[in-house]
Amino acid sequence: MLRKQKYSVIKRTTMLKLDQIWNNILLETEAKVSTLAYDLYINTLQPVGIYKDRLILLAETRTLRDIVLHNYKETLKKCTNLVFPSIIDIEVITEDDVPHLGSVQQEVDIPVSDNYMSETDERPNFISQYTFDNFVVGKSNEYAVAIAKSVAENPAVTYNPVFLWGGVGLGKTHLMHAIGNSIQRNFPEKKIVYVTCDQFVNEFIESIHNTGNPGATKNFRDKYRKVDVLMMDDVQFLAGKEGTQEEMFHTFNELYLAGKQIILSSDRPPKEIKIADRLKTRFAFGVIADIQPPNLETRIAILQKKCNAKNYNIGFNVLELIAERITSNIREMEGMLNRIVSYSTLVGGDPNDMNIVNDALRDYADASTDIITIDHIVDNTCDYFRVKKEDLIGKKKNKEIVVPRQICIYLICDILGQSVPLVSIGEYFGGRDHTTIMHARDKISEEIKTNEVVAGRVKDIKDKIFNR
Incomplete structure (x- = not known):
């Protein structure tokens, strides 16, 4: 993503939620540290709140906290101040510290610099690493991948709408971003909006309650209806939200009748989402593609590709161990891999030494545990x-x-x-x-x-x- 100026010129104050603040800080920090450090340490932190001029972050363990404070605190402070000049300090805590934390803010009216990237800035910020080339294809996902590639090559021509569904951590978001990256690259003239269901819901509610801006509802509708491609993640969260379902129904109709591409993802098929029947029917208009948990060979291939991308020197035996332990969540598999690499780096050991591996994974179920049924x-x-x-x-x-x-x-x-x-x-x-x-x-x-x-x-x- 292109940056504007690299100095902290305050241009406005903006009401922002904590995750919006943290996502901007991550964008700045990712370019300042190594990929390994970012994946193992920075990206594992979770924002807790803001207290006065201090950002509070949560580390999974005391060891991780100490590593961040000793090696990356100053970098985090600089990157934070570059985007949010009023935040001048960083504090990293663990779960043990949370009960003593006191009152912190989850949403603040905060000054932002020209480096701030809002969620409405120009084009969607698709994750560049999420492409079709680095998505491992197996029997469990080959149909979904074929549909995704087809719609990326011919948006609104081959399949419309597209509904991708599967369990947590199986690659739905990767495929969504791969589609988005492909369309942006091959059809730069097309206007794409990528949004999570939660974001859509929150923006809809804000547009209704924004009495100070008579055009808020129209602006909201224009944002989502005057596009060439609408991509919405986690649409299962429309359940129980009747007003938003009504808005989504009309948005869907307007885009579909105008021949615009609609791509949706969920953790379950349309028939299992608690939404109005007429919306279920529309979600199932086109093609429904499911992503199932990968088999052992595919899981190992996924880990090998991850190692190649991050230059991890991990042997087959370790990868097989991970793939045998985690059977239905790719994200958790990658987390286990990162834990082994992180621990071996910390103790100065070999990540292929099974003693090191077992020490790193001592918090997981024992290797001899049967597959969970x-x-x-x-x-x-x-x-x-x-x-x-x-x-x-x-x-x-x-x-x-x-x-x-x-x-x-x-x-x-x-x-x-x-x-x-x-x-x-x-x-x-x-x-x-x-x-x-x-x-x-x-x-x-x-x-x-x-x-x-x-x-x-x-x-x-x-x-x-x-x-x-």
Whole structure:
């Protein structure tokens, strides 16, 4: 992405959310440190809040915190100040420090320099590394890749709309960005908008409530309806948002009737999203392509390509170990690979030394642990709540059984992802309909955000499952 000026000239104050601030800082920092340092240390930090003139960041471990403070704090401070001149210090904490943190701001009206890149600046900021060339193709995703390439070569001609779906960490976002990068390169005249569902929802709400700007709603609609290509990630989050669904329905219709390309992604197929039937129907108008968990050979190939891209010298045995442990989440596989490289660098060891590897992965389930199955999750849930398995998967509806059952269903969906269809889960739980499984999953998913007891139970059972 082209930069403007490389000095901190304040041009305005802007109301920004924490992730917008952090994303801009990451853009600056990525160019100032090595790829290895960025991937292993900087990009693993999470923004917590802003206190006065200080940005608070969260590190996963005390070791990571110490590495960042000792080696990269000054770089982070400079990059932050370059974009946000009013932030003059960085503090890095761990989970142990959070209870003592006090009040911090998650959204601030903050001065920004000419280096600030807003989400509405010109063209979408697709991740340049996400291309078709570095996407590993296997039987689990070859159909989705073929559809993605076709629509990238002939937008609004071959398939429209395109609906990509699959579990967390299987490559949906990579494919979306690969499509975007290809269209930008081959059709520079086309106007593309790439947006997450959450961003679309938030902008829609803001346009309605912006009473000080009579044209806010029109500006919002023009942004999403006067385009050649609309790409929306994670459309499952439209569920339960009736007003936004209505807006999306009309946006979809206007673009579709005008012959514009629509590309959507989700963690489930249209029929399983809790949205209005007329929107489900439109999402399924064109082609639906699913991405399934890759087989062992494909997982190893993905890791090998990642090593080549980052110049990691990791042997086949280590890659095979990782691929055997993580079966359904590519992102988690890459996280395990990064952990091994990071740990070996920290202790000055060889990342191919199995003693080093085992030390690096001591927080993961033991290598001898069996592949996690529905039975494994159910057994651990029953043990935790001290209920009988036949009751948990049976027809009983008393609270002592219903809550553990819902948590168990959530854990199955969360851990096994799309490798186990909802219909199969329903059959396991006494022949329940897939919509009942969806309800249980979504209910617990929402509760863990606000109910500390439920969140604690889910974490405890996960720890049991993964032997942590």
